Amino acid sequence: MLEAALHETHVDMKKILGILCLLVAVCLVTASLSDSFLSAYNVENVLRRSALFGILSIGVAFVIITGGIDLSLGSVVCLVGCALPWLLTVHHWPLLIALLAVLAIALAIGLFHGLLITKLRIQPFIVTLCGLLLYRGIARGFTADQTVGFGSEFKTLRLLATWKLPFLPGFDLPAPLLFLGVVAVVAAIFLNRTIFGRYLLALGRNPQAATYSGIPTERMTLLAYVVSSGLAGVGGVLFVLDVNSAQPVDFGNFYELYAIAAAVLGGCSLRGGEGSIAGVLVGATLMQVLRNMITLVTTRNNVEFAIIGAVILVGVIADEITRRIAARHKAAQALQNAQG
Numbered sequence: 001m002l003e004a005a006l007h008e009t010h011v012d013m014k015k016i017l018g019i020l021c022l023l024v025a026v027c028l029v030t031a032s033l034s035d036s037f038l039s040a041y042n043v044e045n046v047l048r049r050s051a052l053f054g055i056l057s058i059g060v061a062f063v064i065i066t067g068g069i070d071l072s073l074g075s076v077v078c079l080v081g082c083a084l085p086w087l088l089t090v091h092h093w094p095l096l097i098a099l100l101a102v103l104a105i106a107l108a109i110g111l112f113h114g115l116l117i118t119k120l121r122i123q124p125f126i127v128t129l130c131g132l133l134l135y136r137g138i139a140r141g142f143t144a145d146q147t148v149g150f151g152s153e154f155k156t157l158r159l160l161a162t163w164k165l166p167f168l169p170g171f172d173l174p175a176p177l178l179f180l181g182v183v184a185v186v187a188a189i190f191l192n193r194t195i196f197g198r199y200l201l202a203l204g205r206n207p208q209a210a211t212y213s214g215i216p217t218e219r220m221t222l223l224a225y226v227v228s229s230g231l232a233g234v235g236g237v238l239f240v241l242d243v244n245s246a247q248p249v250d251f252g253n254f255y256e257l258y259a260i261a262a263a264v265l266g267g268c269s270l271r272g273g274e275g276s277i278a279g280v281l282v283g284a285t286l287m288q289v290l291r292n293m294i295t296l297v298t299t300r301n302n303v304e305f306a307i308i309g310a311v312i313l314v315g316v317i318a319d320e321i322t323r324r325i326a327a328r329h330k331a332a333q334a335l336q337n338a339q340g
Contacts, residue, residue, distance in 0.1 A: 059231030067272025072131030080236030106233025149245025204272025
């Protein structure tokens with residue numbers, strides 16, 4: 001058992017190291033092709049976007065680890081990102097009440113998804129695909145398809161996303177990095193140091209065996225979807241504070257693809273049962289560096305989604321190859337133990 005755990009940890013470290021090397025290579029290539037890549041402004045912008053998408057990616061990683069999927073993240077970001085300025089500027093809700101309300105909506109969405117999946121046994125793909133359409137439609141409905149924003153108000157609130165922490169002369173750390181740091185540390189401790197994290201991994205590896213072992217699989221599934229939607233809500237708040245306004249037609253469009261791609265690149269298996277927070281963070285950063293490279297180096301920004309699709313495909317292929325190698329190693333080890 002210990003040897004198997006050590007082997008699994010070794011495989012995870014190899015995945016993280018591999019994606020980290022790829023990130024470094026992409027950074028070096030982009031820096032050699034564009035002089036502005038390493039400018040303080042551009043690096044701060046990449047870090048800000050990486051932090052914002054990193055929060056979403058950690059959330060969806062919890063769902064993927066259980067063997068599920070969440071396609072509704074972008075629409076949850078849209079719903080929360082439109083609802084917050086709408087409540088504050090149109091209906092003049094108190095700031096704290098409005099923040100709590102939009103975050104409660106995000107958590108309720110996750111609970112709703114989890115109940116449909118665990119109680120009615122509806123496939124996660126169908127549940128969250130319907131959510132993708134439903135929540136954006138709701139946002140377009142209550143805003144009448146009009147752009148909502150803060151204007152010149154709530155400048156102090158916007159500091160949550162726009163404030164910069166002095167770090168080096170001429171270079172500051174964007175505030176969303178602090179939120180990402182807190183989320184990542186809590187998520188890593190939960191996943192790696194608590195019994196509930198082990199439950200999530202066990203659920204993803206073999207749901208039936210996890211149930212027979214006494215693991216509360218339904219509660220773990222509920223937890224995963226609540227975490228995913230909850231972090232999408234946090235991301236929606238930070239995204240709209242960062243850009244100051246939201247257009248419900250396209251705000252948050254395809255954000256779920258960036259999050260899923262980051263999680264898959266970071267070592268989360270779409271089959272479930274595998275994943276690390278460190279890998280997800282590297283994957284999220286790589287996705288934003290690739291986006292930045294497309295913007296700086298080429299004039300064809302329309303190839304961005306082709307690259308995302310290729311990244312997800314490569315991640316799935318690599319995951320399948322890794323699984324087969326691991327299965328062969330386990331079979332060889334079992335045969336060796338039997339002969340010994």
